[in-house]
Amino acid sequence: GPFRRMVIMGANLIDGTGAPMQGPVDIVIEGNRIRSIPSAGTPGLARQRTPPADADHVIDATGMYVLPGFVDLHAHIGGTQQGTPAEYVYKLWLAHGVTTIREPGSGNGVDWTLRARTRSAGNEITAPRIWTYVRPGAGWNDGAVDSPEKARAYVRWAKGQGADGFKLGSHDPDIMAALLDEAKAQEMGTQAHLAQTGVARMNVLD
DSSP: OOOSEEEEEEEEEOOSSSOOOEEEEEEEEETTEEEEOOBOOOTTSOOOOOOOTTOSEEEEOTTOEEOOOEEESSOOOOSTTTTSOHHHHHHHHHHTTEEEEEEEEOTTOHHHHHHHHHHHHTTSSSOOEEEEEEOTTTTOSSOOOOSHHHHHHHHHHHHHHTOOEEEEOSOOHHHHHHHHHHHHHTTOEEEEOOOTTTTTTOOSOO
């Protein structure tokens, strides 16, 4: 592909809403979007429908299961830091049904991860969709994030670079409060890895 119109035939569908499995169904995809999911008959009986004549591509999924793509919320991309090529890690995720990842910390560098996100979105590489989260201070030239004012400045800077959110460590409580508040104001996400060295001053409940 991509195909103008693709049909996945005879699948058992688990839609991710918590509803019971449906099937068999045909899944009609047009322009990279699911357009319709008509019934394809009764379980255990012969198929009652034929695929649309104008389908560019048909996948026979009789007896198979179709699920939404999985989301890995803590997904470090391989690279120099981990000694594993990113391409290998991308293909492992995809092979296991993971179609979206949140990269916490962007250990290969902010610019590198933003480029990977852009390349994935443009289908230039075989990779999941990437949400880029950065550690406060990564990538900029204004030193450590050691005050609430610098915390807010970094959040605004990262927003301007295109980051989606932040991986927060055991920052001082006033710095953490500034990071969280400014990220919310900028409509960015946050996640935290609260190291044992910091939880005496602020834990997950705080």
